[in-house]
Amino acid sequence: METLDDLLEPLLGLDGRPAPFAGPLRDWLTAVAPRLDAHLEQLAAQTPTGLYERGQDLLSRFRLIRRVPGQRLHQAVVAELADPASPLRVPLWIALGELAGRLLTLLHGDGPQESREEESRLVLGLVTLLLGLTHPQTRARPEDQVTRAHRRWEETRERPPGEAREDRGEAFAGLLDGTTGRDRASVRASAPDPTRRQGDGDREEADELTVRLRDEYDRLYQDTVVYLGEPDEAPTTAERLWIGLHVACLRLPDAIAASQREYFAQTFAGGPGEGIVPPLPAVGFPGLGGVQGPDEGRWRSPRATQMYELLITMFAVADLDPGIYHGLDELARDTQTPIRLDRDTRRQYRERALSRLRQLDGLPPGDDLEIRYLAWVDEAVSSFFPLPLPAPDSWWAERYRRSRGLVLEAVKAAGGKVDILDGRIYDRALRGKLSGTQMILPVEESDVDRVLWTLRLPWEFNGTGDAGRVVYGVRRR
Numbered sequence: 224m225e226t227l228d229d230l231l232e233p234l235l236g237l238d239g240r241p242a243p244f245a246g247p248l249r250d251w252l253t254a255v256a257p258r259l260d261a262h263l264e265q266l267a268a269q270t271p272t273g274l275y276e277r278g279q280d281l282l283s284r285f286r287l288i289r290r291v292p293g294q295r296l297h298q299a300v301v302a303e304l305a306d307p308a309s310p311l312r313v314p315l316w317i318a319l320g321e322l323a324g325r326l327l328t329l330l331h332g333d334g335p336q337e338s339r340e341e342e343s344r345l346v347l348g349l350v351t352l353l354l355g356l357t358h359p360q361t362r363a364r365p366e367d368q369v370t371r372a373h374r375r376w377e378e379t380r381e382r383p384p385g386e387a388r389e390d391r392g393e394a395f396a397g398l399l400d401g402t403t404g405r406d407r408a409s410v411r412a413s414a415p416d417p418t419r420r421q422g423d424g425d426r427e428e429a430d431e432l433t434v435r436l437r438d439e440y441d442r443l444y445q446d447t448v449v450y451l452g453e454p455d456e457a458p459t460t461a462e463r464l465w466i467g468l469h470v471a472c473l474r475l476p477d478a479i480a481a482s483q484r485e486y487f488a489q490t491f492a493g494g495p496g497e498g499i500v501p502p503l504p505a506v507g508f509p510g511l512g513g514v515q516g517p518d519e520g521r522w523r524s525p526r527a528t529q530m531y532e533l534l535i536t537m538f539a540v541a542d543l544d545p546g547i548y549h550g551l552d553e554l555a556r557d558t559q560t561p562i563r564l565d566r567d568t569r570r571q572y573r574e575r576a577l578s579r580l581r582q583l584d585g586l587p588p589g590d591d592l593e594i595r596y597l598a599w600v601d602e603a604v605s606s607f608f609p610l611p612l613p614a615p616d617s618w619w620a621e622r623y624r625r626s627r628g629l630v631l632e633a634v635k636a637a638g639g640k641v642d643i644l645d646g647r648i649y650d651r652a653l654r655g656k657l658s659g660t661q662m663i664l665p666v667e668e669s670d671v672d673r674v675l676w677t678l679r680l681p682w683e684f685n686g687t688g689d690a691g692r693v694v695y696g697v698r699r700r
Contacts, residue, residue: 226297228288230349234342237292244342249289251325255318256285259311261490265438266310277302278311304356316357323353432500436464439490443471443483450475452611455545465491465500470544473618474609480617526593526629527584530600533622534580538573541607549607550678551575552659552692559663561694564607576603589637591685594630598689601630602679610664612676612694630680639684642691647674649695656681658690666696 235249236242263270263278270278281303284294303309304316326346437457444454451471458464468487472480491500522528541547541564548561549572555562564572580603583596604626613619634641647653649661649672664675674693681691 225348225352227300227349227352228293228295228297230345230352231288231296232292234345234349235289237290242342244346248326251322252285252289255322256282258318259285259314262314263310265442270310271308274306274309278309281311281315300356319353319357323350323357326350326353433459433461433464435491436461436468436500439487440464440468440471443468447471447475447479450479450611450614450617452546461500466503466543469503470540473540473544474611474613475617476614477616477618477621522580522584524584524586524588524593526588526597526633527580527600529629530580530583530597530604530626533604533626534576534600537604537607537619537622538569538576541569544609546609547607548610550662550692550694551603551606552679555660555662558660561608561610561662561664572603572607576600579603589633591637591687594633594637594639594682594684595687595689597633598630598680598682601626602692605676606678608676612664627680630682634682634684637684639682639688642681644674644677644681644691644693648672649674649693656691657693659692661692662694663697664694665699667699670696671698672696 231248231252232238233240234242234244236245259278260282263275263282267275277299281299284296284299288294288296300315300319303311306312309315326349440454440457444451451474458467469484472483475483522531545563547564549555549564549568550561551572553575554568554571562568579596579599583593583600586593586596605623608623609619613623631641642656644653644656653674659679662678666673666675672695674695676694678692678694679689682688
């Protein structure tokens, strides 16, 4: 019996003979390894070491068979398909079925005619072999299945131009195995494919991209649940998922966020000018532009300008992130827990923050009023935040540090005093420095009665000042 190696090596020209089909066949084989690799890595944590190592061995054979003969690929494929415990069994089955379909397209092209009869025999032999590997229990002989596939291929070529049709490789995968595109899409959901590209008007590929991005979205929240908490309902479109991945990274420690962004870029990278994923909005992400607001360039005070730059990017991110809450006293009086920002609350919050900013603008540096309004703007910055609270070296925390640093710098220059409350024990002495409604978050025992977040800094200068406000921990029930 001929094996995969027996048929692939001459078709790829590895035996030195002319190989008119080598180019497209090599491209299709190139796509198989990264596809299987992505699925194997996704399941690596729960895959036994022996199965993982065998899967990596199979990947290496797929990579080498394109250029190097004698890889014994057939033996490795048979072993993987025969093992119900293999994490690669389903994606390999799908990949081989699609390869069989694409091979049939070679027989209807306008390629070179030299040795065409021999090449066609090899292609048909490979299709028959692939069908036998993926459907060993089929009642019809593989040769009969291939003949029917040829006939139905001719029918698809005669369809009117406006009639919807599947990708040729996908269509033949269905012709060979009797499945529909919907059937295969449901199976493919378990095997994300980082090599596929989204084309204009290609509904199926768009759906595949959405599935892959949803897998990454779920994986990111599972891997970093300590920083992100449990996710809300996941977005339903590729665009919103792609944005959601990067918005979530803004809450992570900087090193983890940078690693995740690099992974996303590699996994979903397209060729030059190729848009596999939607563009990200300019919301101050690393490497992307800042946000231009309607009041850009209108601020007279350098400190107002700096505060505006912080606020406008944070508002832009809050518009994209459903996990943002607020604790501004004037919008949350008598409410002890942070309030989720919805569309109306975001608008109100933005109006209050910009109103404070306009009051700050133009006040003389070092004046007690400037310090008061500067602290009030800092309160607007610090009083909306994601939950769980941002990691100390995250994008969000960096904004808070910059805002708070402006207040500390102004108070210190004027000879005033500021109390730093973060991490302090919430006791009677501390409560004497606070006013308004304090907020609570359920926490583990080690953080009970400890200040988790400062909403408003307590400060004193020249006989005036403001008391503070905080979020502190209570025992989780």
